Amino acid sequence: MRKQFKAIRAAVAAVAAAAAALSLAACSQSGGRTTDGTVSGARTTFTYARAASVTSMNLWTEITSNNAFAIDKVFEPLVSFDTHGRIIDWLAKSHTISKDGLTYTFTLRDGLKFSDGTDVTAADAVFSIERHQAEKDAALPLTADIASVTAPDEHTVEIRLNSAYTPLLAELANFSNGIVPKDFGGKSESAFFEHPVGTGPFVVSKWDKSGDLTFTKNEHYWQKGKPGISKLVYKTVEDGTQAVNQLKTGEVDGIESPALENLDELENGADTKVETTGSWVTHTFFLNTADEHLSDVHVRRALAYALDRGDVTKAVSFGHAVTAKTVLPKGIEYSTQDSIKPVDDDLAKAKKELAQSKYPDGFEAKILLASGNNAYAQAAQLLQSAAKKIGVTLDIDSVDIATFRSRFKAYDYQIMINSAQADYPDADSIISFQADPDGFSKSYWTSYSNPEVTKELREAQVTPDGDARADLYAKIQQTLADDVPYIPLYSPQIVKAVRKDVTGLEVLPNDSVRFQDVKLG
Amino acid sequence: MTTPRRAALATWLGGVIVHALLVVALVAVGVFLIVRLVPGDPAQMVLGLKARPEQIADMHHRLGLDQPLWRQFASFLGTLVTTGDTGESIAYHVSSRALVMQRMPVSLWLIGCSAALVVAISLPLAMTAALHKGGWIDQLVRVVPTVTLGMPEFWVGLVLILVFAVTLKVFPVGGTQPGIDGMLYSMALPSLVIALAQTPFIVRSLRTRILDVLGADFVTTLRAAGLPERAIRRHVLRNSLLPALQLYGMKVSFLMGGTLVVEQVFGLKGVGTLLFSAITARDFPLIQAVAMYCALGVVAVSVAVEIAGGLIDHRVRGRAAASRGGAR
Numbered sequence: 001m002r003k004q005f006k007a008i009r010a011a012v013a014a015v016a017a018a019a020a021a022l023s024l025a026a027c028s029q030s031g032g033r034t035t036d037g038t039v040s041g042a043r044t045t046f047t048y049a050r051a052a053s054v055t056s057m058n059l060w061t062e063i064t065s066n067n068a069f070a071i072d073k074v075f076e077p078l079v080s081f082d083t084h085g086r087i088i089d090w091l092a093k094s095h096t097i098s099k100d101g102l103t104y105t106f107t108l109r110d111g112l113k114f115s116d117g118t119d120v121t122a123a124d125a126v127f128s129i130e131r132h133q134a135e136k137d138a139a140l141p142l143t144a145d146i147a148s149v150t151a152p153d154e155h156t157v158e159i160r161l162n163s164a165y166t167p168l169l170a171e172l173a174n175f176s177n178g179i180v181p182k183d184f185g186g187k188s189e190s191a192f193f194e195h196p197v198g199t200g201p202f203v204v205s206k207w208d209k210s211g212d213l214t215f216t217k218n219e220h221y222w223q224k225g226k227p228g229i230s231k232l233v234y235k236t237v238e239d240g241t242q243a244v245n246q247l248k249t250g251e252v253d254g255i256e257s258p259a260l261e262n263l264d265e266l267e268n269g270a271d272t273k274v275e276t277t278g279s280w281v282t283h284t285f286f287l288n289t290a291d292e293h294l295s296d297v298h299v300r301r302a303l304a305y306a307l308d309r310g311d312v313t314k315a316v317s318f319g320h321a322v323t324a325k326t327v328l329p330k331g332i333e334y335s336t337q338d339s340i341k342p343v344d345d346d347l348a349k350a351k352k353e354l355a356q357s358k359y360p361d362g363f364e365a366k367i368l369l370a371s372g373n374n375a376y377a378q379a380a381q382l383l384q385s386a387a388k389k390i391g392v393t394l395d396i397d398s399v400d401i402a403t404f405r406s407r408f409k410a411y412d413y414q415i416m417i418n419s420a421q422a423d424y425p426d427a428d429s430i431i432s433f434q435a436d437p438d439g440f441s442k443s444y445w446t447s448y449s450n451p452e453v454t455k456e457l458r459e460a461q462v463t464p465d466g467d468a469r470a471d472l473y474a475k476i477q478q479t480l481a482d483d484v485p486y487i488p489l490y491s492p493q494i495v496k497a498v499r500k501d502v503t504g505l506e507v508l509p510n511d512s513v514r515f516q517d518v519k520l521g
Numbered sequence: 522m523t524t525p526r527r528a529a530l531a532t533w534l535g536g537v538i539v540h541a542l543l544v545v546a547l548v549a550v551g552v553f554l555i556v557r558l559v560p561g562d563p564a565q566m567v568l569g570l571k572a573r574p575e576q577i578a579d580m581h582h583r584l585g586l587d588q589p590l591w592r593q594f595a596s597f598l599g600t601l602v603t604t605g606d607t608g609e610s611i612a613y614h615v616s617s618r619a620l621v622m623q624r625m626p627v628s629l630w631l632i633g634c635s636a637a638l639v640v641a642i643s644l645p646l647a648m649t650a651a652l653h654k655g656g657w658i659d660q661l662v663r664v665v666p667t668v669t670l671g672m673p674e675f676w677v678g679l680v681l682i683l684v685f686a687v688t689l690k691v692f693p694v695g696g697t698q699p700g701i702d703g704m705l706y707s708m709a710l711p712s713l714v715i716a717l718a719q720t721p722f723i724v725r726s727l728r729t730r731i732l733d734v735l736g737a738d739f740v741t742t743l744r745a746a747g748l749p750e751r752a753i754r755r756h757v758l759r760n761s762l763l764p765a766l767q768l769y770g771m772k773v774s775f776l777m778g779g780t781l782v783v784e785q786v787f788g789l790k791g792v793g794t795l796l797f798s799a800i801t802a803r804d805f806p807l808i809q810a811v812a813m814y815c816a817l818g819v820v821a822v823s824v825a826v827e828i829a830g831g832l833i834d835h836r837v838r839g840r841a842a843a844s845r846g847g848a849r
Contacts (some may be wrong), residue, residue, distance in 0.1 A: 245687050
């Protein structure tokens with residue numbers, strides 16, 4: 001018995017020792033930051049908190065932002081876009097488009113090298129584009145009717161089309177058209193993407209697919225003297241509040257997706273600030289036009305008139321969004337945000353529209369939304385109370401994201417709230433996905449079909465940039481606003497929160513950032 | 522030990538282990554069915570919004586999700602038996618078992634530190650309360666810990682982070698740091714959250730048991746024999762430990778579930794956060810792996826507690842064997 005008591009006493013002593021060690025540890029470590037490379041003084045590591053880890057670096061098969069915004073640090077395309085979404089030459093120093101719109105010619109920059117030190121030639125670009133075209137699992141396939149991709153000389157890449165396709169240049173600016181070494185530099189494709197080699201400012205040095213990813217500086221980067229940091233750590237922090245607190249204490253230097261409700265405190269924080277730009281996103285109510293009630297255009301117009309979108313913006317965006325009047329966000333060329341006549345905020349007209357419909361006495365329907373998104377939940381409640389004023393009863397059906405996705409893709413919804421996003425800076429990126437009944441998304445799963453719109457969107461795809469294209473998109477946007485297959489709500493700013501001593505972060509409208517010019521302290 | 526007693530012990534142990542394996546098998550079947558019967562499609566989650574139907578169909582084929590349920594189960598069972606793995610994670614493209622094993626140390630650290638804190642807090646509190654039964658100390662010990670019962674763990678976690686990490690900067694906000702001292706440092710706040718939630722139950726149970734034992738005949742006898750009070754306390758404590766141990770074992774099982782919230786709040790890359798993201802992505806093999814290994818862990822703890830209980834008190838062994846129809 002004495003022995004057993006001794007054992008208990010030893011256990012208690014061990015616990016006490018552990019507690020003491022814990023407090024000692026606290027004392028010894030509280031003096032400075034212990035995260036990798038972030039000791040104050042010579043900070044050259046930027047730690048970026050992101051909600052999801054990088055699971056694949058395959059630029060052709062990936063689309064989700066967790067992967068896309070790691071891929072674009074390693075692979076770069078011939079052309080890219082600036083913070084306003086304007087197309088700029090990138091690996092190409094110049095480009096020309098023939099008058100008939102059938103031949104695109106790109107001239108590569110001089111002295112371009114991959115991160116392993118080998119030269120970049122036009123043959124690498126040809127291989128990359130052709131390989132992308134052949135990829136059956138391509139997430140963002142090139143939609144142009146490409147006849148050939150050739151390299152007339154070491155520095156020239158020529159793309160010939162069978163028929164003109166204006167969005168091609170913008171499509172090429174996508175991260176999925178980055179340049180990889182011809183034949184993967186002699187490796188197998190799967191081995192190559194485990195240790196990718198590109199022309200981008202960073203090289204993958206340590207990668208935990210369910211955790212963090214560490215990039216190191218590409219010593220052969222073509223922008224001389226850049227990047228300014230030697231390491232970039234993508235730290236996976238799933239919880240938003242945890243990420244905000246880590247930013248406040250300096251455990252991370254930036255947050256990729258700060259919640260809108262945190263922006264005020266981060267913008268005015270003692271050690272934090274936010275960097276913003278306009279986005280290519282519009283949060284939208286989608287109306288299933290194949291639904292018994294919502295197939296009636298008067299019903300859809302009644303709902304749109306009943307809702308004050310300005311109220312939604314005010315309630316959910318904390319001053320970091322613009323009320324959307326049209327389907328194209330302002331950052332996309334040909335958006336008629338400033339000139340369109342929206343169907344919006346007019347209760348008298350809402351009642352009149354409903355009276356003209358097949359359901360003058362109202363009806364019941366459900367709003368489907370993915371749980372965990374406070375802004376969406378609030379927007380749904382505002383639509384619910386707006387609809388009540390005209391006698392329409394809307395219930396909110398909140399389900400988890402996986403269920404949500406499965407349901408709306410099976411057209412199993414009446415009204416849903418989701419985000420509409422352009423992948424590249426061309427109006428067609430949104431319009432063909434949201435208004436083409438023949439596309440696989442069937443007008444963003446609304447089943448909306450208007451032959452006039454379909455004809456115009458096809459015409460806009462082959463019309464060269466200029467007034468004629470602008471007119472077509474203006475017409476399409478007005479028809480979509482009048483037919484109300486969806487109610488665009490607001491376009492949020494792209495916001496990144498960083499420590500106050502961070503400079504040079506370039507925030508892009510597709511939600512990515514460039515770190516080339518970043519400096520710490 | 523005589524042969525019949527050995528046989529009884531073996532029967533009892535065998536029963537405990539068969540029971541445990543049955544639980545694990547049931548978990549395997551249950552989780553397999555549940556993840557496939559709830560709505561949601563891993564292909565839709567991995568391929569993203571703009572995946573075309575033919576890409577989704579292709580992925581279903583690759584993952585075998587286009588097969589009838591019984592064939593999927595046979596394939597799952599085959600992989601499990603031959604490799605000890607539930608297959609490659611759909612979202613992370615690596616072995617599910619490897620992922621769970623990679624995340625397990627953080628969760629074990631969290632559970633270990635929490636368990637140690639629970640003992641460190643509840644043992645002295647229960648003893649003090651019992652020895653001062655009815656006094657103000659007893660009231661205080663009984664009432665104060667229950668305050669934390671009404672507070673959700675994520676909220677307690679956030680308050681601790683705001684006070685000790687953001688404002689006072691004595692502990693990290695989240696994540697883990699290298700080395701044993703780094704781990705202890707990182708686990709301080711999260712394990713405290715868990716300990717605060719578990720302590721009230723243990724304190725109350727232990728206090729009641731100590732009081733029972735204090736009133737037992739053998740204590741009166743010891744007192745009458747003139748044994749010093751300190752020596753008597755030792756006997757009391759030992760006799761009170763069994764129910765507390767059993768409760769504690771059960772709580773450790775709960776604790777494994779509770780780590781999910783705490784890991785999320787403190788940004789710890791443990792099994793809890795892995796399960797959370799696996800469920801969100803409907804990553805079937807990974808959900809199954811986490812469930813299987815956690816079930817194994819919980820069952821192992823229960824078995825260990827049952828065995829420890831049996832070693833401390835022979836009556837437990839006898840009762841357990843009798844309830845299974847085994848030899849006494």
